[in-house]
Each structure stands twice: as structure tokens, then as C-alpha cells.
Amino acid sequence: MFSAIFPNVDLAKAWQKTWETLYMTGISIIFIFLLGIILGLLVFLTSKGNLWENRWIYGIISGLINIFRSIPFVILIVLLIPFTKFLVGTMIGADAALPALIIGSAPFYARMVEIGLREIDKGVIEAAKAMGANTFTIIFKVLLPESMPALVSGITVTAIALVGYTAIAGVIGAGGLGDYAYLDGFSQNQNDVTFFATLLILLIVFIIQFIGDFITKKLDKR
Amino acid sequence: MISVQNLTKIFPAKNGDVTAVDHVNLEIKEGEIFGIIGYSGAGKSTLIRLLNGLETPTSGSVIIDGKEIHNIRGAELRKARQQIGMIFQHFNLLWSRTVRENISFPLEIAKVPKQERKKRVDELIKLVGLEGKEDAYPSQLSGGQKQRVGIARALANNPKVLLCDEATSALDPQTTDSILELLVDINQKLGLTIVLITHEMHVIRKICHRVAVMEAGKIVEVGPVLEIFKRPKAEITKQFVRQVTETEEPSEAIEHLFRKYPEGKLVKLTFAGESVEKPIIAKLIRETGLDINILHGNISQTRNGAYGFLYVQMAGDPEALAKAFEILSAEQIGVEVMKNV
Numbered sequence: 141m142f143s144a145i146f147p148n149v150d151l152a153k154a155w156q157k158t159w160e161t162l163y164m165t166g167i168s169i170i171f172i173f174l175l176g177i178i179l180g181l182l183v184f185l186t187s188k189g190n191l192w193e194n195r196w197i198y199g200i201i202s203g204l205i206n207i208f209r210s211i212p213f214v215i216l217i218v219l220l221i222p223f224t225k226f227l228v229g230t231m232i233g234a235d236a237a238l239p240a241l242i243i244g245s246a247p248f249y250a251r252m253v254e255i256g257l258r259e260i261d262k263g264v265i266e267a268a269k270a271m272g273a274n275t276f277t278i279i280f281k282v283l284l285p286e287s288m289p290a291l292v293s294g295i296t297v298t299a300i301a302l303v304g305y306t307a308i309a310g311v312i313g314a315g316g317l318g319d320y321a322y323l324d325g326f327s328q329n330q331n332d333v334t335f336f337a338t339l340l341i342l343l344i345v346f347i348i349q350f351i352g353d354f355i356t357k358k359l360d361k362r
Numbered sequence: 363m364i365s366v367q368n369l370t371k372i373f374p375a376k377n378g379d380v381t382a383v384d385h386v387n388l389e390i391k392e393g394e395i396f397g398i399i400g401y402s403g404a405g406k407s408t409l410i411r412l413l414n415g416l417e418t419p420t421s422g423s424v425i426i427d428g429k430e431i432h433n434i435r436g437a438e439l440r441k442a443r444q445q446i447g448m449i450f451q452h453f454n455l456l457w458s459r460t461v462r463e464n465i466s467f468p469l470e471i472a473k474v475p476k477q478e479r480k481k482r483v484d485e486l487i488k489l490v491g492l493e494g495k496e497d498a499y500p501s502q503l504s505g506g507q508k509q510r511v512g513i514a515r516a517l518a519n520n521p522k523v524l525l526c527d528e529a530t531s532a533l534d535p536q537t538t539d540s541i542l543e544l545l546v547d548i549n550q551k552l553g554l555t556i557v558l559i560t561h562e563m564h565v566i567r568k569i570c571h572r573v574a575v576m577e578a579g580k581i582v583e584v585g586p587v588l589e590i591f592k593r594p595k596a597e598i599t600k601q602f603v604r605q606v607t608e609t610e611e612p613s614e615a616i617e618h619l620f621r622k623y624p625e626g627k628l629v630k631l632t633f634a635g636e637s638v639e640k641p642i643i644a645k646l647i648r649e650t651g652l653d654i655n656i657l658h659g660n661i662s663q664t665r666n667g668a669y670g671f672l673y674v675q676m677a678g679d680p681e682a683l684a685k686a687f688e689i690l691s692a693e694q695i696g697v698e699v700m701k702n703v
Binding site for chain 2: 261263264268269272273281285286359361362
């Protein structure tokens, strides 16, 4: 039955490519989560009327976020080639895709973090200040817990976009399902392989969305 | 306990500076419930935030329990704030924390060990009457219950002063009364000094010992609540007093009385303190032989005594009327002849 619909699909190879996609997505999402929260917090805290209000730092970080968010991903990979070679030592394979994936997505996530933080009621921050909380306490006991549902739903959206980015990176030699769909599927005129790879990508996206929604719902006590 | 001198706060703005608090002087005694009343924009919110250093003054001083709040910064200010509780109009609870965890928050900030924290939270939950709600989230509570959590949280570190920022303005009248009772209760039990700001004279009447009336950044009048009710001087104070004592638009009501009772004199009697409890009308009728008709009346209870007024129609010969006025002034009752008909 399976070989009738997908005559050219080698399941072992498909599994290996799926694993590469999951690997690229998983590793980058950890870095994006941390980097995005740090950048998002900095932008939020230095913005007008907040704890570390500072026009210059706000301007610089906000500017960098906008620049890196605006560069098309394919071009970003090319621009980052020297940096990637220095860091990873090669341009081929899943590891080589990580710097571009992280730098391309962290600014996007940072903006979502900032939006999440802005939604926190100013009164709650004021209450914490009135209790004698320092900035460290306000960040870890007020800002992050109170915005956690937004942070999780943000990372879900980012992860799904990231699966798409890994597919683009795959075409340029990073492996993964994008590489499988393009090289084994499209280039060799095996449409069933392209179709199967697409199904696998969709499955990954649905699973990420399901897990993200589940955790967001669990966290949200509003 | 609290001493405010020449306190001024100016907010710079594009089209001219805004003076939110203008040379304010206040002395608030230990154990006192002190009210500050004013309309929105009067500067009372800024004033209360100057008391715990959430705003820094442009000039002047704030001294609470010997600490110069206007002079200290950083860790020292944060330490001082732990001794000044604050509750808010919109409660400002952390929705991600349960009742227990919310009350525990200031204790975590003060680095109280876990075991003690738990014990203290249990005490506080009992104090504010929230037994059984320990593990509920704020979204599962009513407004009054949320404010109780806010009060418990503000009291966690045994502060000497409690600041209330429009603490009942978002609550319905019944819940307002129950929260006010709780405030009086903790004021008496713990000897806590309470400073509250409000735009409702009802709140002042119910629980305050003294009141300051604020308008355009300035304190226009300050004194014991009953005194302010009896003899409001500034026009704005009269407006606030009317909020409590008069149910209808006053002129309209009086106009109506004139039309209905055209004979004799229409007199407004004002009682305060002890005179409220005396059987004055009976005495007047007995000693002067006047016909007295009670038209409309109202009594408000304040912390330092009752305040009330009565509209009566008096009919009789001029001598009897003169005698009646003598009796009234001897009993220290305010008399105002509304109109000779």
C-alpha cells in the first residue's frame, strides 16, 4: 500500500532527514528562547517609562532587531557564511545552519517577548516596587511569570516559522526535510518524495502547535 | 508618624510644567486613619506615591517613622518600603500566583525563610477572612476578595503605615463597606496608621479620624472629620459634604418644600456630636407652643460623632419663634432660615 503511493520513498532516509529537521529546530529554539527573552527584556526595560529607561540603548537594540528581522533568510545565510565558517568550521550540515537560524529568528521572537511584556499591567509592577522589590526580583518574579503564556505562544509561532527556515537552509546544504524534498524529490523528478516530505513537515508543525497551545492553556490563569 | 513639609512635585511637560503637588504640609499621627479627598487630577495620587518614594519630590520633605523618604535611594529605600504597605484601586495582584503565593510575595522580597512565610500567610488569610480561598487564583475571586488579598499582602511584613490608593473606588457600595470595616478592624487590632485617598466623602465619613481636602495640588482644608462636616469652609469641601448629607439636588428639594408648605418659616437645623441625640423638637413644641412640621432629615455617622440636619416648618407668633431660636442656639444647633413665607 505505502510503496504503491510512495514508490521512491526510502523510509530510513526519510526518518534521518526528519531527525535532522528536528535537530536544527530543537537546538535553535533553545538559543532563540534565551536570546529572544534577553533582547526582549532589554528593549522593554529601556523603553520609555520603564525601569531602565534609556533612549540610546533602546534605539540601538531596537534598530538591530529591526535590521536582522528585515533581511530575507536566504540572504542572511549567505551573509553569515564567514561567521559560520569561523564558528562551526564548515558550511555543510545541520550544525552549519544553526547560526543563521538563530540570528534570523531571535529578533523576531524578541519583538514578541516585548509585546508580551508590554501587556503586563503597569500597576502590578508598581505594586512590586511598593513592596520593596529590586529590578532582579521584578524581572524574575513579576515580568517573566506574568508574561509566560505570551512567551510560550510566541515561541510556538517562532518554532513553526523556524521549521520553514530549516527547509530553506536544507536546500543550501544543511540537510533535513527541505533538502530531501528538493534534492531527492524535485531534482530527480520524484514527486512522491516531495509530497511525503511535505506531509512530514506538516506533521511536525501540527505537533508543535498542539504542544504550544496545550502549555499556554495550562499556564494561563487569567 | 508621618510628617510632610513643603512637599512639591512638578511634572515637566511640553506645554508648561504641571504642578501636581503644591507646597503640601501634613502631620499624621500614629494610629490615625487619615483621609485625603479630592476630585481626579487634584494631585492626591501623586501625593500618596510621594509618601513611599514611588515618586521623587521636586522639593520638600517626607519623613515616615523617622526615615527621610525624600533623601534615601536604592536598597535603603526598598527596605523602608517594606515598612509601608500599599493597596490599590485595581488590586494589582499577580494573576499567575494563587492567593497564598500573592500574599507570600512581599515576604519573599524581604527574604523571610520558607517555614515562617507559610505561617505568616496563614495568619494573614485568617485576618482578612479568606479561609478556604488559599489556592484560588485572582481570576476566581470577586472584587472584594481581591482587595482582601491586597490588604493581606500589604500587611505581610508588619508595616507601620498602610497607604490606600482609591482602595474601594472599584467596588460596589456593600463590598466597599465590608472593606472599610476590615480597615478599621486592622487599624484597631494592629495600631496601624492608615492614609487613604478617595473621591468619595462616604469613605471619609465612615472610617477617617481626620481629613484633608485637596484641590489643584494644594491642601485647602484639614481637620477632624466631624468638624469638617459641621463647618466646611472651602466651596469644594461643602460640595463633598453635600455628597453624603443630601440625597437630592438641594435647591430642587427646597423649592419643592416651599411650594408644599407655604405657611410659617422653613428652617434648616444642623446637628453635630451630642446634640443629635437630644429630643429637641419635643422641647421646642412644649416650651414655645409652635406648630412644628418635620419635612426632611438625615443623619450621618462619622468616627468622631454623628452629624445631621433637619428641615422643619415652624408656624406660630413671632415671639414664640424668637424664643425657639434662643433655645436652639443654647443647644448649639445650627439654624438657617431658608425663606420667610
